[in-house]
Amino acid sequence: MPRPSTSLAALLTAAAALLPAAQTRAADSDEADTHASYRFSEYDEDALHGVVVGDPRRYRVLSQQLDIDTKLDGGAWGLKLDATHEVMSGSSPWYVTADANGRPVQVLSGATIRDRRNALSVSLTQNPGTSANTTYTASYSKENDYRATALGIERSQPLSAATTLGYGGSFSHDVIKPFQAQDYGRIERATKNTASVFSSLAWVLDRDSVLQAGVQINLSHGYLSDPYKLFVYGKFLTAERRPDQHVEAAGLVRYRRAYAQIDAALHLDYRYAQDSWGLTSHTVEASWYQGLGHGWRLVPGLRWYSQSAARFYAPFLAAPGGQRFYSSDYRLGTFGAFSTSINVRKAIGRWEFSLGAERYHSARGLALGGGGGTVPALVDFTRAWAGLDFGFD
C-alpha cells in the first residue's frame, strides 16, 4: 500500500460537510474549539503462497496520523491539518514468468524495499458552522521516489430543507523518480497529472434515513505505468507499458439509517466505476454502528470488491502479437476481494479511544461472474489500528 498517494484523499473529509443536520460528535466535545485525532496503524501483507521466486514476504507499513481541526477568525473559517508519517518495508511483485508447464510464476523483487512517506494536508473551510460552505485543500506527499502535490475545492450547498448539493474539483501533479533507475534501466524521472470533478446530491428521506448519490470523473495524463514492474514479452523481459491517458467515471450511492431506539445505525455504500482501460469495478460496503451504553460502541463491517481486467493485462505473453500496451500488475487483472472489520470505541467525557482490525482476502473466484484467467500475486492483508480523539479549548 501504502505508498500513499493520495494527496487527494484529504478531500474525502470535505464530504462530511454534506450534512443533513447539525451533527454532534461521538465524544461530548461539541463545545471545544479544537479537536485532535491520532491514529497508529499497522498494515501487513501475508507471505505469498503458491509458485514464487524471491523473498515471499511482502509489504509491511507502520503509519501514524495526526489530524487537528480548529476554528479561525471567530469561527468564520475552519482549519484542518492532517499529518501522516509512514515507514514501509518488504518486497513486491516484479514480473510473472512461465514454469516448464506454462503456468505463471510470480517473481518478487529481490531486495527489500525500505521507504518513508511524509504527507501534510491543509484544508480551510469557509463558514464551517453552516450547511453552505466551501473547502479549499492543499496537500503534499513525499517519498524518496515519489512526490505528489494536490489542490482541491469543494462546495456544499443546501437546495432545500431536505436536499444538499455538493460539487468540486481537484488537481494533482505527481513526480516519480524510481530507485536505481540506471542499474535497472528504469525511467529516471516521470510525471503525471490528474484532474477530477465530482458532484453529489444528498436527500433526507425521513426522520431516520438519508441517501446520497454522486458521480465523479478522473482524468489522468502522463506516465501511468509502474516503473518497477517488468513484463515477459516473448523472449524479452521489458518494462511494463500502459497508455499515457486514463479516464475513470464512477457513481456512488450511500445510505444511512438510524435505529435510535436501540442506539444503532446502518451504513450501506455502493460504488461502480468504469475506465478507459476496460476495467470495471463494483464495491459494496456495509457497517453497523451499535451503541452499548456507557460510551461503548461496536462497529462491525463487511466489504466486497470486484473488478474485471484491463484490456492489456496478461501475466505474460509467450508469443507476442504486436501489443502496444502490456502489464502483469495483478491490480489490473480480474479478481474480487472480501474483507471484514471490527472497531471498538469508548467515549469518556471529551475523549474517545478506538481499536480496530481488518482482514482482507482477494481471489479470482471472488470476482463477479467467477473471474477470468490466472492472476498471480493477489494480496491478502491484515490491518490493525489504535486511535485517540479529544477536544480542547
Place this chain on the structure above:
Amino acid sequence: MRPDVLPRIALALVCATALAACATKPVQPWERAHLARWDMRWDPDSVQTAMKQHAYFSKEGSSGTIGAAGGGCGCN
C-alpha cells in the same frame, strides 16, 4: 452484459431514488435528532477512512470515493 449497460442501470437507480425523495413528506430541521447522531455521518471516522481507502487504492485497480480522486502512487 455489455460494459456500458451498467452505468445506465445506475442512472435509472439515481433517477428513481430522486423521485422517491420528492414524494416523501419533508422532514423539518427540528425533526432531525436521529439524523444528527454521530453514527449517521457519511463518514464518522474520516482519519481512519483515509487510511483504509489508501490501502484499497493501493491494491485495487479502481477505488476511492466521491470527493477523492486517485492522485496516484507508485504503490507496490
Place this chain on the structure above:
Amino acid sequence: MRMHSPSTARPESFRSRGTAFAMLVALTMFAIGTARATGIGERAPDFHLPQLGTEAPLSLSALRGKVVFVDFWASWCGPCREAMPQYEKLYATMARDTFTILAVNLDETRSDAEKFLAAHPVGYPIALDPAGEVPKAYGVVGMPTSYLIDRNGIVRWRGQGFKPADIDVLRHEVDRLAREPAHAS
C-alpha cells in the same frame, strides 16, 4: 531489458463519458423549492409557549419594548450546544431592562433538554415547543436559527448556524436597537 518509451497512442475511446454526464445533469435537476422564511424587516410571528422550570407561560408579545433574541435550539444539535454557553455570556453582560434572550427548545423529549441544561446552565428563559409550531411559523430551515427582534416586534437580524464571532455582531446590534425608540402599539 528495454527502456520505457513514451506512448504516442491516441487515448482510448471512453464509452461511458456521455452517460456520466447525463447522470450529473439528472442529479442536479432534482432540487426542490425553498421554504418561506420570516425575513428581515418583517413582523416576528407571536407565540405563547410553556416555560421550562416555572408554571408561567412565555409569550413574545409580552416582551414588546425590549430587544429580544430568539434562539431555536435542540440538545442533539452540535452548533446549538456550542452556542448556548456563548449566549449565556452575552446575556450576563447586557442590561436586563432593554434586552432578553428567549430560547425555544425543540427537543421532542423534555428530559434531553433538561440533561443538557443541567451540564450547561443558562440564566435566560427556555420555552418548550416539542411539536415545532413556532419554527414552522418562522420558516426555520436549519438548526440553529436565531432572530434579533427590535423593541417594536420587527425582525432586524437573522442568523443560521453559529460561530463565536456572531456574539460580537449581536452585542453591537443589540446596543444599537436598544437605543431606538419603541412605538406604542
